[in-house]
Amino acid sequence: MEGLDSVTIGRLADRLGMSKAGVIGQFRSKEKLQLETVDLVMEDFRTQVWQPVRHLDAGLPRLLAACAAWVRYAADPGYPGGCLLTQVTYDYDARTGLVHDRIAEGRARWRDSLRRDIDVAVAAGDLPPGTDAPQVVYGLESLAAGITPARLLHGDDETEKWALRGMHAILGFSPMK
Amino acid sequence: MEGLDSVTIGRLADRLGMSKAGVIGQFRSKEKLQLETVDLVMEDFRTQVWQPVRHLDAGLPRLLAACAAWVRYAADPGYPGGCLLTQVTYDYDARTGLVHDRIAEGRARWRDSLRRDIDVAVAAGDLPPGTDAPQVVYGLESLAAGITPARLLHGDDETEKWALRGMHAILGFSPMK
DNA sequence: TTGACGTACGAACGATCGTACTCTTAAATC
DNA sequence: GATTTAAGAGTACGATCGTTCGTACGTCAA
Numbered sequence: 042m043e044g045l046d047s048v049t050i051g052r053l054a055d056r057l058g059m060s061k062a063g064v065i066g067q068f069r070s071k072e073k074l075q076l077e078t079v080d081l082v083m084e085d086f087r088t089q090v091w092q093p094v095r096h097l098d099a100g101l102p103r104l105l106a107a108c109a110a111w112v113r114y115a116a117d118p119g120y121p122g123g124c125l126l127t128q129v130t131y132d133y134d135a136r137t138g139l140v141h142d143r144i145a146e147g148r149a150r151w152r153d154s155l156r157r158d159i160d161v162a163v164a165a166g167d168l169p170p171g172t173d174a175p176q177v178v179y180g181l182e183s184l185a186a187g188i189t190p191a192r193l194l195h196g197d198d199e200t201e202k203w204a205l206r207g208m209h210a211i212l213g214f215s216p217m218k
Numbered sequence: 219m220e221g222l223d224s225v226t227i228g229r230l231a232d233r234l235g236m237s238k239a240g241v242i243g244q245f246r247s248k249e250k251l252q253l254e255t256v257d258l259v260m261e262d263f264r265t266q267v268w269q270p271v272r273h274l275d276a277g278l279p280r281l282l283a284a285c286a287a288w289v290r291y292a293a294d295p296g297y298p299g300g301c302l303l304t305q306v307t308y309d310y311d312a313r314t315g316l317v318h319d320r321i322a323e324g325r326a327r328w329r330d331s332l333r334r335d336i337d338v339a340v341a342a343g344d345l346p347p348g349t350d351a352p353q354v355v356y357g358l359e360s361l362a363a364g365i366t367p368a369r370l371l372h373g374d375d376e377t378e379k380w381a382l383r384g385m386h387a388i389l390g391f392s393p394m395k
Numbered sequence: 396t397t398g399a400c401g402t403a404c405g406a407a408c409g410a411t412c413g414t415a416c417t418c419t420t421a422a423a424t425c
Numbered sequence: 426g427a428t429t430t431a432a433g434a435g436t437a438c439g440a441t442c443g444t445t446c447g448t449a450c451g452t453c454a455a
Contacts, residue, residue, distance in 0.1 A: 043312050046223070050413060061413085063433040071413060122312045131308035134370040135220050135299045145371040152372075179377065180384040183364025184357065191356055193311040194322040195329075200356065207357040210387045227443060238443085240403040248443060 043122070044132045045075055045140070075140050082125045083147045089114045091154070101167035104158040108181060108208045115188040116201040123189040130186070152178050169213050180211035220299070221309045222317070225255055252317050259302045260324045266291045268331070278344035281335040285358060285385045292365040293378040300366040307363070329355050346390050357388035 050071060054061045068074035090110045097103040115124045122128075130148065133141045155178045162168040184207040191197040227248060231238045245251040267287045274280040292301045299305075307325065310318045332355045339345040361384040368374040 044309070049411085051411070060434050060436095062415090062435070065414070066432065128308070128312065130367050130371070131305070132221070134367040135305065141371070148367075148371060175374075175376070176380045176383060179364060179368055179374070179380040180361065180387070182368075183361045183381070183384070186367070187356060187360025187363060190307050190311040190325075190363070191359075194307070194318070194325055197352075197356070199352075203353045203356040204360070206353060207360065207388055210357070210390070211384055213387070226441085228441070237404050239405075239445085242444070243401090243403065 044128050045078060046132075048074065048078055050074070072139055076143055079129060079140060079143050079147070082129060085118075086114065086126050086151075089118070100158055100161035100165050104155065104162060104212075107155070107158070108185075109205060111181075111185050112188065112201050112204045112208070115185050115204070116192065123193050127186050127189045148182075152182070155181060172213065177211055181208050184208050184211070221305050222252055222255060223309075225251065227251070249316055253320055256306055256317060256320050256324070259306060262295075263291065263303050263328075266295070277335055277338035277342050281332065281339060281389075284332070284335070285362075286382060288358075288362050289365065289378050289381045289385070292362050292381070293369065300370050304363050304366045325359075329359070332358060349390065354388055358385050361385055361388070 050061050050064050053074075054064045057064065064074075065071075068077065090107065093110055094103050094106040097106050115127065118124045129140075130144055133144050152175075156174045159168065159172065159174045159177055163170060163172050163174075184204045188200040188204055191200045191203075197203075227238050227241050230236075230251075231241045234241065241251075242248075245254065267284065270287055271280050271283040274283050292304065295301045306317075307321055310321050329352075333351045336345065336349065336351045336354055340347060340349050340351075361381045365377040365381055368377045368380075374380075
């Protein structure tokens with residue numbers, strides 16, 4: 042089993058050298074543990090992707106830098122097995138419950154962040170005036186999320202380039218070279 | 219629990235009004251059951267997406283029609299909970315075993331199918347000469363796979379349009395309007 | 396009629412799951 | 426130094442998991 046469901050009380054207890062009771066004593070319940078795990082994954086994402094670019098100028102410069110960091114993170118998040126954020130996202134999108142909601146909230150925040158830079162870029166004339174921001178955001182997140190299965194199922198090692206060029210196309214830039 | 223893991227021997231037995239032993243007698247093992255399930259999902263995909271367009275002219279016409287059917291299927295596969303093919307894909311990409319391999323094979327066939335039409339379209343002058351087919355295929359499948367989480371996590375109801383326009387952008391067509 | 400064969404049953408197995416208890420023990424507080 | 430607090434161990438529970446038995450049914454061929 043993979044994904045969040047593999048983070049189990051007993052397994053975690055083994056890994057930590059603790060008893061199951063000790064672990065559940067820390068987290069109160071499985072759902073709390075899952076929520077904390079999701080928070081941790083999201084925090085890692087923000088640290089690795091948003092933190093390095095947040096100081097850049099709002100608008101297109103920061104948007105492009107964020108996309109580059111995003112794609113790099115998805116292709117190599119620093120741990121084995123592919124981006125965990127993508128994993129939990131597709132794992133819990135069809136479920137109900139607090140974990141689903143938490144993921145949706147985090148993603149919504151990221152979407153807003155992207156959207157703001159898109160709006161600024163449009164206002165600055167760096168993106169075409171008629172740009173449909175939600176549509177662009179959808180394209181960006183889809184292209185980023187496609188990296189994991191492409192790498193893990195097919196061994197593609199050019200996903201970073203593919204995703205980035207796709208993002209540029211979505212943003213209305215010149216043909217994909 | 220969702221996804222393939224929710225297809226459990228006992229649950230299936232309940233649903234079918236059979237005993238667990240009767241179900242496992244049909245499928246020999248859980249893995250065989252999973253493989254048959256994956257085959258069934260893939261067959262449904264081919265029936266709903268490929269079958270309606272396969273008779274069209276190879277190249278850009280069939281490619282565009284396939285994308286439209288693909289996107290429509292992902293947005294509304296005819297059953298609740300989002301496209302199962304997307305689900306199992308992201309569920310098993312990071313695992314090892316026969317199910318992972320079967321999914322990879324099926325996806326590889328679909329990729330080849332797309333790629334062939336792209337090549338034909340390029341040869342026919344319907345797509346730019348320098349088109350990087352694998353890159354385009356990556357973009358198409360990413361944009362299609364993005365539909366499920368967008369709908370289920372955020373309630374987006376324009377995903378079909380977004381995905382299709384994104385695909386056009388990836389193919390090098392005019393700006394996303 | 397008999398035998399082989401396949402289907403499905405009921406029961407049980409060992410594992411693992413999440414969770415609820417009690418008890419010990421160490422730290423913190425007064 | 427006595428008392429309170431909290432962490433964690435240990436154990437047990439009910440569920441559910443996949444799987445393996447032995448057995449009772451068919452159906453069909455010999």
